[in-house]
Amino acid sequence: MDINFKLDLPPPLNACYRPTMRGGHYSIYKSKEAKEWQEYCGLTVNKYLLDHKLEVDLDKKDKFALEVDLYLKRDRDIDSSLKLLLDALEGQIYVNDKQVTELKVKKVKWDEPYIHVYIKEL
Numbered sequence: 001m002d003i004n005f006k007l008d009l010p011p012p013l014n015a016c017y018r019p020t021m022r023g024g025h026y027s028i029y030k031s032k033e034a035k036e037w038q039e040y041c042g043l044t045v046n047k048y049l050l051d052h053k054l055e056v057d058l059d060k061k062d063k064f065a066l067e068v069d070l071y072l073k074r075d076r077d078i079d080s081s082l083k084l085l086l087d088a089l090e091g092q093i094y095v096n097d098k099q100v101t102e103l104k105v106k107k108v109k110w111d112e113p114y115i116h117v118y119i120k121e122l
Helices: 033-053 080-090
Strands: 002-007 015-023 025-030 064-072 100-109 113-119
Touching: 002 033, 025 033, 033 080, 064 080, 080 100
Parallel strands: 064 100
Antiparallel strands: 002 113, 015 025, 064 113
């Protein structure tokens, strides 16, 4: 199964996770903005699968290769968009992002920022 789709850029990494103290211990939680982007990502992937009449069997423990092209207006760290994306694809394409065994990421200077994601089942 080969899948490819475009997404708006996720929020910057420093806007995705927030520290908090609970019971005298620090922990980190996902911000509302990060959760909303992950929901948007899930809806986009679901629409792609429906439009292309594809079904994902989450019971299979397949391995996946991802290629991510970041089209950026302003430069950012190449890895700052990946964690939220990989987490958002859990339950959509794979059960756990540890099933991603190959990952290729490319940055491109572009006027209209977005992400193009290519997924291949290995």
